[in-house]
Amino acid sequence: MKIKKPLFFLLTLFIMILSPLIGQEQSNPDEFVLSYHSKGDQTFSIEAGLFLPLFVADLSGSAGIQDFSGKVNPGGSGFLSYCGYLDSNFRIGGEFGGMFASNINSNMFYMVPLMVKTVYDININTYFTVPLYLSAGITMNTYLSLFSVDPIIVPAVGFNWNYDSEWSFTMKYSFWIVPEFAPDTSQSSIGVNSDLRFGVEYHF
């Protein structure tokens, strides 16, 4: 069977274009992952975003769950974090940041968390990663003359675009879970808020 010249040319071109990808598929599938994240690798990230109030759960049980977004306006948040990889997916480190938001009377509310951060990276492919975060630590909160230091737990899910082996662009949605145990137990509550952050992550 004789193949016509134009068709042969097209098939050759198609094979040439696909050949690198075919080559990748045929090589060790962990090769790229290992080249990006391996034990000892470290990351540094900077993020900024939108703080979104959610609700406050009254621990005394008298008021139940109350909408916090009716009392606090959306605000801003920002974080710096550092992590080191323990294996190709799991990393641990710390993060420091803060949020600000105004309330209904334009008084500012601030939270400054200092947390240990753990991350599990689900590597979709070379370019995209879905990191699952869990951070815990303390947060220093202030509102008007009030000041408190409370524990904080922040679970989060993200989506990273790995621009190259060093730089990633990140997006993250996190929940700020802050139990507050006041001396007056009727004022104890758990504040649950969230933020949507965008940032860049440097791998080294």
Added chain:
Amino acid sequence: MTLRKTTILSLLILTLLLLAACSGEGLFYTIQNEVLVQDNNMSNIKFEDVLATNNYYIALGSKIWYRQKSSETWNVLDTPGDSISSMAFFDSKLFYAVRSGNSAQVYSVPIDSGFSRTQEYTSSPVSSEGYVWLQLYSDVPAGNDRIVLNRVAYSSDATTVVASSLHIYDKTGGDSSFGSSVLDLGSYPLTKKGVAFGTGTNMWVISNESTSLSSGGVLYTTTDGSTFTTSSPGSEYYQAISYNSAKDVLLLSTRNDYSNSSASFNLRYCSDILLGTPAWHETGDIDYFISDFSYNGTTLSNYVVAGTISDYLTNPTKTVSGYVFLNVSDTTSISISEESGLLADQDNYESSDLVDSYVYSLKLLSDTTYDTAIAATSTGVWTLSSSSGDWTQE
């Protein structure tokens, strides 16, 4: 290895911090229970301006809002009760009366070095009746060291006044609390009272001792702070009372025939009440009644600023309120005017920015310019900017 050390160290620090982390102050609770100042009908609002610190204090529900004149930020203090009925400044402290259920108490907080949350003075709760309502009056503008408490006790079904009495906390007398009653104000259903302080121990108290909103006003007068005589100038309903020490004139806001179309609102005033031969005068019907007096010394020496509530019964289309100036340069013939050039050129009565706001309480901030006013109204708190000359809602 380095990472392991870092991890262990981080976890150790985290544990220590978590152990030390239970120092909350109910911050979420405070924010969650905060109310919007300007959206509340503040018919029950009480407020004080504190001369020494230029602070404003506003009580609403169980909270006290306070801010300095130089700041636009309102701070909030939660109080140990359900509803604050009154506040008064005295002896470098803010006293407030607060009711909780059928019990009421007076507390004070020092304000010398910023507003402290420490409650210094606590009166014994009074709750033998249905409930008790407490009203405080301070004579700070008169420069004396007294604070007066009106205690009103209701029946157990909270429908009938069973007793009303006046108590004095007199710093000069060495008392550290409100003493026993100095004046029995009976069990009349109308609870509107007023206290004006003169120099020394001179004091006037108004009470309304009938069931009518157009009569029954009684003026109690004391020169020694404990023995009172009674009179009833005009035999009308008494709304507000104030003494202007600069001009030695006692001002009395009254009304009569409130329930029909011939309602009349009168300003009665007594010239030379302490320093000369007292003589009563009146302005005649002024179409609105004066809800509160406020005055200052130097710049406005010839004027008393009065908050007004319009005559909405006989003039239902005229629903504006505001303030007017009482020209007291001649205390035998006081005129009412809407002066310009004072209070930053405001011509506020019948102007649009306080439309529909009944001025329940009006205070002038006693700074050196005397050109700032704050008003508690039916639509919230308004302040007058000395720079722009505009009233703005807080």
